[in-house]
Amino acid sequence: MGKIEQNKEKKRRAILEAAQHVFLSEGYILASMDKIADQAQVTKQTVYRYFSSKIDLFQATLMHMGSDSEDNFFDHLKKPDTKDALEGFGVSFIHAHLSSNHLSTFRLLVAESAKAPEITSTFFSVGPNETDTPLAVFFTDRLGLAEPDTAVRLWTSMLLGFRDCVLMGMPRPSDQQIEQHVKAATELLLANTAKQQA
Structure with missing residues (x-):
């Protein structure tokens, strides 16, 4: 350059x-x-x-702001073990969504989206789409889901439960609580996927 x-x-x-x-x-x-x-x-x-x-x-x-994040949670999806990959992704995903910048952005969207609806559509064109597409590929390749969109949406919604609590004024969860939450959400995902394929 x-x-x-x-x-x-x-x-x-x-x-x-x-x-x-x-x-x-x-x-x-x-x-x-x-x-x-x-x-x-x-x-x-x-x-x-x-x-x-x-x-x-x-x-x-x-x-x-997204590119400046210290931890790229997509790197975890490269792990050979599917459960490890999902759990690593999940922990990093939650930490990213509990960062002060992300929480401030979300509060901005909630406070101002009625007067400036373009900010919400802009946010969803940047954040969730960049997450959902690689996850959909992973769910198809690793979990064998022909139509992974619903599973992606449900799993990431479970992961975002802590963010919603913190936004409402609840204490930030500990690292141990985050790891336990991710394991439980991932076990539900994998059990449901196995049931669908049985």
Whole structure:
């Protein structure tokens, strides 16, 4: 990558990090391209050069936050043992969804989606789709499910139970509680899959 490309990437990253800060601290509706430009220490014209609209920047910010996650839970799906792969994925998936950034994003969606419905459709075009597609492939290849979508949705919904509790003000679960929850959810999934194939 040449120096010009490096500078462009550095500026783009600065805008995304500024946008993340502004969106999560002020909300989508109150966030403005002016505030994000000030936070990134660039001009508003520069922000628009990289992102054509606020919703385009919001989508890019969600993708940036996802790619910055320390643990890529999809790596677990490469494990040869199916149960280990699912449990490893599940634990990492829950930790990612209990991160402060994810919880703040979800609170933003709940608080502002009625006035700005485009943020919900944007979120679901980025997050769940990126999760569901690789899981559907895994469920087809490893579990032999011809139509895996319902199983994927049910299993990930079970995994997200802790997030819903934390959003409602309940204490964050311990690592041991998370592991036990994932094992129970995975056992249900595998038992139901075996029953369907019997």
